[in-house]
Amino acid sequence: xxxxxxxxxxxxxxxxxxxxxxxxxxxxxxxxxxxxxxxxxxxxxxxxxxxxxxxxxxxxxxxxxxxxxxxxxxxxxxxxxxxxxxxxxxxxxxxxxxxxxxxxxxxxxxxxxxxxxxxxxxxxxxxxxxxxxxxxxxxxxxxxxxxxxxxxxxxxxxxxxxxxxxxxxxxxxxxxxxxxxxxxxxxxxxxxxxxxxxxxxxxxxxxxxxxxxxxxxxxxxxxxxxxxxxxxxxxxxxxxxxxxxxxxxxxxx
Amino acid sequence: xxxxxxxxxxxxxxxxxxxxxxxxxxxxxxxxxxxxxxxxxxxxxxxxxxxxxxxxxxxxxxxxxxxxxxxxxxxxxxxxxxxxxxxxxxxxxxxxxxxxxxxxxxxxxxxxxxxxxxxxxxxxxxxxxxxxxxxxxxxxxxxxxxxxxxxxxxxxxxxxxxxxxxxxxxxxxxxxxxxxxxxxxxxxxxxxxxxxxxxxxxxxxxxxxxxxxxxxxxxxxxxxxxxxxxxxxxxxxxxxxxxxxxxxxxxxxxxxxxxxxxxxxxxxxx
Ligand SMILES: Nc1ncnc2c1ncn2[C@@H]1O[C@H](COP(=O)(O)OP(=O)(O)O)[C@@H](O)[C@H]1O
Ligand SMILES: [Mg+2]
Numbered sequence: 001x002x003x004x005x006x007x008x009x010x011x012x013x014x015x016x017x018x019x020x021x022x023x024x025x026x027x028x029x030x031x032x033x034x035x036x037x038x039x040x041x042x043x044x045x046x047x048x049x050x051x052x053x054x055x056x057x058x059x060x061x062x063x064x065x066x067x068x069x070x071x072x073x074x075x076x077x078x079x080x081x082x083x084x085x086x087x088x089x090x091x092x093x094x095x096x097x098x099x100x101x102x103x104x105x106x107x108x109x110x111x112x113x114x115x116x117x118x119x120x121x122x123x124x125x126x127x128x129x130x131x132x133x134x135x136x137x138x139x140x141x142x143x144x145x146x147x148x149x150x151x152x153x154x155x156x157x158x159x160x161x162x163x164x165x166x167x168x169x170x171x172x173x174x175x176x177x178x179x180x181x182x183x184x185x186x187x188x189x190x191x192x193x194x195x196x197x198x199x200x201x202x203x204x205x206x207x208x209x210x211x212x213x214x215x216x217x218x219x220x221x222x223x224x225x226x227x228x229x230x231x232x233x234x235x236x237x238x239x240x241x242x243x244x245x246x247x248x249x250x251x252x253x
Numbered sequence: 254x255x256x257x258x259x260x261x262x263x264x265x266x267x268x269x270x271x272x273x274x275x276x277x278x279x280x281x282x283x284x285x286x287x288x289x290x291x292x293x294x295x296x297x298x299x300x301x302x303x304x305x306x307x308x309x310x311x312x313x314x315x316x317x318x319x320x321x322x323x324x325x326x327x328x329x330x331x332x333x334x335x336x337x338x339x340x341x342x343x344x345x346x347x348x349x350x351x352x353x354x355x356x357x358x359x360x361x362x363x364x365x366x367x368x369x370x371x372x373x374x375x376x377x378x379x380x381x382x383x384x385x386x387x388x389x390x391x392x393x394x395x396x397x398x399x400x401x402x403x404x405x406x407x408x409x410x411x412x413x414x415x416x417x418x419x420x421x422x423x424x425x426x427x428x429x430x431x432x433x434x435x436x437x438x439x440x441x442x443x444x445x446x447x448x449x450x451x452x453x454x455x456x457x458x459x460x461x462x463x464x465x466x467x468x469x470x471x472x473x474x475x476x477x478x479x480x481x482x483x484x485x486x487x488x489x490x491x492x493x494x495x496x497x498x499x500x501x502x503x504x505x506x507x508x509x510x511x512x513x514x515x516x517x518x519x520x521x522x523x
Contacts, residue, residue: 056421076421088414092436092513105422105432135517153422 002034003069003079003156003189005055010064011214012050023214025050027064030208030217035187039200041246042210043253048193049085051215052159055191056082068157078106081155085162087142089134089149096121096130099148117152123182124148140171144178151182158183160192164199172196176203177231184228197250198234201225201243209249219249301483306490309483318472323491325468326457329385330495333392334453338446341397345404355405366398370456374463388460388468395456396449403445407438440514443507450499454492469495 011026025047032038040048053059054066057076066073068080081102089098096117097104103113121127124144134142143163150158163179164172176199183190194200200207201223209219223242225233233239283303289295290302297305313319348355374391381387411434419433435442461470469488476484 053417058417058420076423078423082421084414084418086414088412088418090415090433090436091517092439101432102422105419105424105428133513133517135513 002187004032004034005157005189005191006031006067006070007051007055008065008067010051010054010061010066012047012054012059013062025054025213025215026061028215028217029064030220032189032191035189036206037183037190037204038192038206038208039204040191040193040208040210041195041197041200041250042215043212043250044195046210046213046215046253048210048215049161052082052161052191052193055157056080056159058082078153079155080157080159081150081153082159083146083150083161083163085165087134087139087146089142089145091134093133094130095126095132095134095137095145098134098145099126099152101149102153117148120148120152124178140167140175143167143175147175147179147182151186154186156188158188158190158192160190162193162195165195172199173231179203180229197243197246201239201246202229202231202234207242207246209246209253211253218253219246221245221249298480298482301486305483306486309481310487310490313484313487319487319491322467322469322472322488323495325385326454326461326470326492327495329388329460329468330392330453330457333389333456334396334450336389337393337396337453337456338400338449340393341400341445341449342404342442345401346408348401349405349408362398362401365394366402370395370459374459377460378464383464383466387463388457388465391460392453392456395452395459399448399452400445403441403448404438407441407445408434410441411437439510443503443510447500447503447507450503451496454496454499458492 007028007030009027009029011028012024014022014024016022028051040051042048050059054061055073057073057080060074068077073080090101093101096114099120100113100117103116104110108116118130121130124147126141126144126148129137129141129145134145137145143166147163150160164175167175180203190204192200192203204223207219207221207223208217209221210216211218221242225236225238225242286300287303290297290300294300310319344358348358370391374387377390377394378387381390415433415437416429419429424432457468458470458473461468462474465471465474469492472488473485473492476482476488
C-alpha cells in the first residue's frame with residue numbers, strides 16, 4: 001500500500017488579472033520513491049500550492065504529465081489525500097463528523113464511519129472534542145482535525161500544504177512530532193510544503209528547494225539522518241550541515 | 254462598561270421581568286386605547302372601544318365566519334409560500350451556477366422585483382380569475398423574489414476552499430449540493446425564509462383586496478365598506494397574529510438548524 005509519483009516537465013500557467021498569461025510553476029521534473037517523506041521549500045508565490053493541487057488532481061498541468069504508479073493523474077484519486085493551507089473545516093459539522101466526512105462521501109454507514117473516526121481521535125489528541133464544533137477549537141486543534149480528515153482516507157500519498165503554518169512554535173513542534181509518529185506507522189508517500197527549514201530537515205528524507213515564480217527545483221537535498229528521530233537531533237552537527245545547505249539554496253532562489 | 258455590568262446583574266437577578274416586558278407594553282397600549290374611547294376623542298366608528306372589538310371577535314368566532322376566512326387565507330398562503338420557495342430556490346440555484354443565465358434574466362428580475370405587487374395584482378386577477386389561484390400567485394410572487402436573491406447570495410457565499418475539499422474527496426454533484434452548498438448557504442437561506450414567510454401574508458391579502466369572496470383580506474374590505482370598524486380590527490389582528498406565528502416558526506427552525514453558530518460564537522467571544 002505505497003505509491004510512487006513521477007512528475008515530468010510539468011508547468012502551470014494561470015490567466016493573470018489583466019488577461020495575460022501568468023506562468024506559476026515549472027517546468028518541474030522529479031520522482032519519489034515509495035514511502036518517501038519529501039518537503040518542498042521555496043519563496044512564497046513560487047507555485048508550491050499549485051504543485052500540490054496538480055498532484056491531487058484538482059487541476060491539470062498546462063504542459064507535462066504526472067504519473068501515480070505509472071498511471072496519469074487527471075482527477076482526484078482515492079489513493080491521494082490533500083490537506084490545505086488552512087484547516088478548511090465545515091463549521092456546521094461536529095469534529096467527529098468533519099473527520100468522518102471522507103467516509104460519508106464514500107458511502108460508508110454511519111455506524112462504521114463513527115467507529116473509525118472515534119478510533120482515530122485519540123491519536124490526534126482530540127478524543128474529548130468529538131461532539132464540539134470547529135468554532136469552539138483553537139488553531140492547533142483545528143489543524144489536527146484537518147489532519148484526521150486526511151488520515152482517515154488511508155491514502156498512499158499524503159499532500160500537506162503548510163499544515164502548521166498558522167501555529168505558534170510550541171504547538172507546531174508538538175503537532176509535527178505527532179505527524180512523524182503517525183507517519184512511522186503508515187509510511188505513506190508524503191509531499192509537504194513548509195517554510196520552516198528545521199521542520200523540513202527533521203521530518204523528511206528529501207528536501208526540494210524551489211526557485212522564484214515560475215518555480216523550478218533548484219536543489220534536491222537528501223537527509224540521511226537515521227530514524228526514528230528525536231527532537232534533540234536538531235542540535236547535532238550533521239543536522240546543522242544539512243539545514244545550512246537548504247538555507248544556502250533558498251538564499252540563491 | 255459599568256452600565257453593561259449593572260444591567261447584566263439586574264438580568265441575572267430578575268429574569269422574569271424581561272420575559273414579561275412585551276406583555277406589559279401590550280397592556281399599556283390596551284389601557285391607552287380604552288382611555289381614548291372613554292374620553293370620546295374620536296367617534297366610535299373610527300376608534301371602537303376594545304370591548305366592541307372583543308365582542309365582534311367572540312361573535313365571529315362562534316358563528317364560524319372568522320374560522321372560515323382564516324382557513325381560506327392560511328390555505329392560499331401555505332400553497333403560495335411553498336410554490337414561491339421552491340421556485341425561488343430552484344431558479345436561484347441555477348442562476349448562482351450559471352453566469353450566462355444570470356445575465357439573461359437579471360434585467361427582467363430586477364424590473365419585476367422593483368414593481369410593487371399591488372400595482373400589477375389587478376392584472377393577475379384578470380389572468381388567473383377571482384378564485385384562489387390569483388391569491389396563490391400574488392403570494393408566490395411576493396415570496397419568490399427574496400428567496401431567489403438569498404439563494405443566489407447564499408450559494409455564491411460557499412467558500413471555494415471547501416469546494417476544493419469536496420472535489421478532492423470525489424464528491425458527486427448531489428453530495429456537493431446536500432453536504433456543502435445547502436448547509437453552507439443555510440444561514441442566508443433562512444434569512445430569506447424569514448422574510449418570505451412574513452411577506453407571504455401580505456401577498457395573499459393583496460390578492461384578496463383586489464377581488465375575492467373569501468379570506469381575511471376580503472373580510473377587511475367587506476367590513477370597511479359597511480363601516481364595521483370592530484370587524485376590520487378583528488381581521489387585521491388575525492392577520493398580524495398569523496404573520497407573527499410564521500415569523501416565530503422560522504425563528505424556531507433557525508434556532509434548531511443553526512445551533513452550531515451560537516456555540517461557535519460563544520466560544521470565540523471568550
Ligand atoms: N487560480 C489562480 N489564478 C491566477 N493566479 C493564481 C491562481 N492560483 C495561484 N495563482 C498565482 O500563481 C502563483 C503561485 O501560487 P501558489 O501556487 O499559491 O504559490 P505558493 O503556494 O508557493 O505561495 C502566485 O503568483 C499566485 O498569485
Ligand atoms: Mg501556498
